[in-house]
Amino acid sequence: MRRSLRAVFLLLSLTLIGMILDGCWSRREIEELAxxxxxxxxxxxxxxxxxxxxxxxxxxxxxGQPMGAGGGGGTRMPGEIVTAVADNFAEATRRLEEHIPxxxxxxxxxxxxxxxxLARRGLQSLDWFSRDRQMRLDTVVVLTEGExxxxxxLPPGIELNPGRIITGILNxxxxxxxxxxxxxxxxxxxxxxxxxxxxVLLSPDEHSGSKLQGREGRPGGGGEGGxxxxxxxxxxxxxxxxxxxxxxxxxDKLVGYLDHLETLGTMWLRGEVREGVITFNCPAxxxxxxxxxxxRSQTKVKPHVEGDKIRFLxxxxxxxxxxxxxxxxxxxxxxxVRAMEEALRREVEKRAEAALDKAxxxxxxxxxxxxxxxxxxxxxxxxxxxxxxxxxxxxxxxKVEPRxxxxxxxxxxxxxxxxxxxxxxxKTSPGGR
Amino acid sequence: MREEGRISGWQLCMLVMGFLIGTSTLxxxxxxxxxxxxxxxxxxxxxxxxxxxxxxxxxxxxxxETPLEYSLRVLGRWGxxxxxxxxxxxxxxxxxxxxxxxxxxxxxxxxxxxxxxxFIGVMAGLAALxxxxxxETIARLAELLTPFIVLTMLTLNILCLATPNLVRWExxxxxxxxxPIPVVRGMFDTLAFPFGETVFxxxxxxxxxxxxxxxxxxCLAVILVSLLLSSVLVRNITVLGAAESNRTIFPSLxxxxxxxxxxxxxxxxxxxIFIWTFAGFLKLSIVYYxxxxxxxxxxxxxxVRPLTLPVWLLLTFFTPHVYENVQEMLVFAGRVWPFxxxxxxxxxxxxxxLVAKIRGVKGRGA
Numbered sequence: 001m002r003r004s005l006r007a008v009f010l011l012l013s014l015t016l017i018g019m020i021l022d023g024c025w026s027r028r029e030i031e032e033l034a035x036x037x038x039x040x041x042x043x044x045x046x047x048x049x050x051x052x053x054x055x056x057x058x059x060x061x062x063x064g065q066p067m068g069a070g071g072g073g074g075t076r077m078p079g080e081i082v083t084a085v086a087d088n089f090a091e092a093t094r095r096l097e098e099h100i101p102x103x104x105x106x107x108x109x110x111x112x113x114x115x116x117x118l119a120r121r122g123l124q125s126l127d128w129f130s131r132d133r134q135m136r137l138d139t140v141v142v143l144t145e146g147e148x149x150x151x152x153x154l155p156p157g158i159e160l161n162p163g164r165i166i167t168g169i170l171n172x173x174x175x176x177x178x179x180x181x182x183x184x185x186x187x188x189x190x191x192x193x194x195x196x197x198x199x200v201l202l203s204p205d206e207h208s209g210s211k212l213q214g215r216e217g218r219p220g221g222g223g224e225g226g227x228x229x230x231x232x233x234x235x236x237x238x239x240x241x242x243x244x245x246x247x248x249x250x251x252d253k254l255v256g257y258l259d260h261l262e263t264l265g266t267m268w269l270r271g272e273v274r275e276g277v278i279t280f281n282c283p284a285x286x287x288x289x290x291x292x293x294x295x296r297s298q299t300k301v302k303p304h305v306e307g308d309k310i311r312f313l314x315x316x317x318x319x320x321x322x323x324x325x326x327x328x329x330x331x332x333x334x335x336x337v338r339a340m341e342e343a344l345r346r347e348v349e350k351r352a353e354a355a356l357d358k359a360x361x362x363x364x365x366x367x368x369x370x371x372x373x374x375x376x377x378x379x380x381x382x383x384x385x386x387x388x389x390x391x392x393x394x395x396x397x398x399k400v401e402p403r404x405x406x407x408x409x410x411x412x413x414x415x416x417x418x419x420x421x422x423x424x425x426x427k428t429s430p431g432g433r
Numbered sequence: 434m435r436e437e438g439r440i441s442g443w444q445l446c447m448l449v450m451g452f453l454i455g456t457s458t459l460x461x462x463x464x465x466x467x468x469x470x471x472x473x474x475x476x477x478x479x480x481x482x483x484x485x486x487x488x489x490x491x492x493x494x495x496x497x498e499t500p501l502e503y504s505l506r507v508l509g510r511w512g513x514x515x516x517x518x519x520x521x522x523x524x525x526x527x528x529x530x531x532x533x534x535x536x537x538x539x540x541x542x543x544x545x546x547x548x549x550x551x552f553i554g555v556m557a558g559l560a561a562l563x564x565x566x567x568x569e570t571i572a573r574l575a576e577l578l579t580p581f582i583v584l585t586m587l588t589l590n591i592l593c594l595a596t597p598n599l600v601r602w603e604x605x606x607x608x609x610x611x612x613p614i615p616v617v618r619g620m621f622d623t624l625a626f627p628f629g630e631t632v633f634x635x636x637x638x639x640x641x642x643x644x645x646x647x648x649x650x651x652c653l654a655v656i657l658v659s660l661l662l663s664s665v666l667v668r669n670i671t672v673l674g675a676a677e678s679n680r681t682i683f684p685s686l687x688x689x690x691x692x693x694x695x696x697x698x699x700x701x702x703x704x705x706i707f708i709w710t711f712a713g714f715l716k717l718s719i720v721y722y723x724x725x726x727x728x729x730x731x732x733x734x735x736x737v738r739p740l741t742l743p744v745w746l747l748l749t750f751f752t753p754h755v756y757e758n759v760q761e762m763l764v765f766a767g768r769v770w771p772f773x774x775x776x777x778x779x780x781x782x783x784x785x786x787l788v789a790k791i792r793g794v795k796g797r798g799a
Contacts, residue, residue, distance in 0.1 A: 130681075133542055138691050181677070181691065188676050376603055379610030 191371015265355025294320025478659020
């Protein structure tokens with residue numbers, strides 16, 4: 001009797017437990033969430049901010065062929081862009097929720113695009129992006145001149161949303177990549193200043209070279225423009241973005257931009273270079289050109305303090321393969337390779353010096369983190385200079401010592417022209433990444 | 434009363450390790466030593482071994498007895514009772530602190546709209562069940578969970594190392610730029626939390642099968658945990674930098690969130706929440722058990738079981754009032770606890786051992 005009563009009691013309690021186990025307290029189903037994939041931050045009015053967010057449309061993303069081979073029409077978007085103006089970004093997110101049917105969910109945000117108006121006002125408004133628990137510190141940060149909102153207009157191509165387009169480009173390892181955690185680290189360190197890569201919008205013409213596409217708009221793109229009512233090129237929806245240069249912050253405010261070459265120099269000096277191609281003219285035959293693809297590099301900064309004079313010695317080492325060579329010489333001679341290395345060394349020096357010149361003479365901001373190196377290596381000396389480091393940095397002597405090694409020359413020793421004995425190579429303007 | 438359970442040396446080692454890991458990775462403070470915090474932690478671990486030596490000396494002198502029993506013989510009835518009341522008060526306070534840590538973590542990071550009291554009640558209820566089941570059950574739980582916790586922490590460290598461009602060793606520099614004082618201060622803090630808290634194992638030492646061989650597993654556990662936790666500190670500092678580790682409330686969580694290997698191995702936050710829950714629960718149930726057992730011995734009860742459920746209620750309603758917010762928690766853990774806890778983890782066992790030596794009080798079993 002007692003046994004059966006016990007069994008009944010057990011059964012009853014199990015049933016009751018089952019009743020409370022089936023629901024979670026504050027659950028959020030995925031179909032109730034608006035997943036933000038990219039956010040654009042702009043300044044608005046005197047001291048307000050505008051938050052624009054790209055929210056993916058799960059029906060378009062999920063399930064195989066996203067742009068529907070049979071589905072036809074170019075009107076279906078992989079997501080929608082929503083925007084709200086408020087005093088700060090936390091409030092702006094609430095405002096967004098006033099006109100979208102789902103709860104905003106930030107944890108999948110991949111990129112934060114800063115408009116330069118906001119960047120000039122200062123980074124203080126980013127506080128929320130490290131304080132809220134949905135935020136991730138590995139979100140990529142980029143900067144754009146003008147309104148950041150326009151970057152979200154990127155039409156879907158291989159990738160469907162601007163967040164993936166931008167992070168995809170950044171994963172190529174040849175461009176300066178700054179994540180939120182890097183930005184905060186550069187910002188809060190007294191011996192460093194933030195550098196944030198800049199994106200430039202490309203018209204359809206610049207992107208694919210096609211005039212036709214520009215008129216009709218890419219599939220799914222916003223460039224509608226009917227007959228005879230063509231939008232001026234500057235206002236047209238962008239077809240793509242390109243990374244070009246970088247914005248320099250002093251403390252927390254945007255103070256200027258680096259051009260392409262200076263950005264490369266900054267990357268070499270910060271030790272952020274991972275891969276890339278450098279093109280230069282042949283040392284012996286200026287009409288030919290050489291391209292070297294390097295894949296391994298290291299930067300070591302050494303401070304030397306004598307009295308109150310500071311010198312920095314920057315040792316850069318990199319190795320790479322020669323990938324193009326249109327000069328007359330055959331590369332069978334080791335001396336040739338050494339000459340290439342020497343020319344390569346000068347190219348890196350040129351980049352580093354361009355960056356140094358800009359940072360020391362024009363911007364007067366230590367964008368290379370040299371102050372932090374000093375802090376680590378000479379903590380006692382650092383104490384004396386930390387309060388006015390940027391001014392001191394403008395006057396310090398920096399010596400750059402690159403050492404480049406060309407490991408291999410590819411599959412051939414000499415170009416066809418060199419074998420024919422023809423000297424008329426093509427003229428090039430040196431550049432490249 | 435007597436606890437019939439017996440634990441092996443290996444189980445003691447696992448218990449001490451799980452207890453030490455406990456909530457310390459959760460609010461592991463970078464503290465005054467900043468980028469040298471890991472040095473401070475290792476030094477504190479060294480002193481922690483000294484404390485373990487002290488505790489096991491007491492345990493060896495009085496095999497088969499808990500401090501609540503032999504303190505009466507060492508210090509007399511009144512002196513001993515006062516010390517015993519203090520001892521179980523500290524156990525109760527620690528239990529509520531651990532409980533509140535876990536609950537705060539859950540309300541801050543995982544489920545923000547759920548009231549704090551729900552987590553407190555659920556965790557305390559589970560700990561009550563564990564304490565009711567007895568020491569052997571808790572020891573087996575430790576045997577099960579501690580290896581998992583340690584392996585997961587090591588895996589997370591390795592994953593951080595494997596993530597490209599995440600670990601920056603230069604963040605550890607400069608080493609001791611401000612002289613040794615900040616390191617010593619940091620050491621003092623970490624000595625109290627978590628190493629000094631092992632003083633509660635005085636109560637568990639008599640239940641080890643071979644009371645003569647407690648020293649090796651105890652010291653081994655302290656050494657392993659100090660290595661493990663300083664590696665966690667090194668990870669947090671190299672990944673986030675000392676300044677950012679100080680700025681974030683849960684630096685370990687922030688660091689682990691950055692793990693990303695080829696866009697496949699990423700978002701490891703849930704793993705670290707698991708560790709914290711398991712380790713926190715282990716610590717909580719050990720302290721809970723010690724409090725219940727201590728209370729039973731103080732009042733000379735025959736059984737601990739009648740106490741487990743009332744203590745659950747007591748703890749559930751006491752805990753929310755330990756502190757009001759995380760700021761108070763941090764101030765308490767960093768500034769108050771090292772001094773507040775000092776009498777128990779150092780003076781109490783030292784006094785017992787000294788007086789026992791002078792008065793020549795020997796253990797009953799010896």
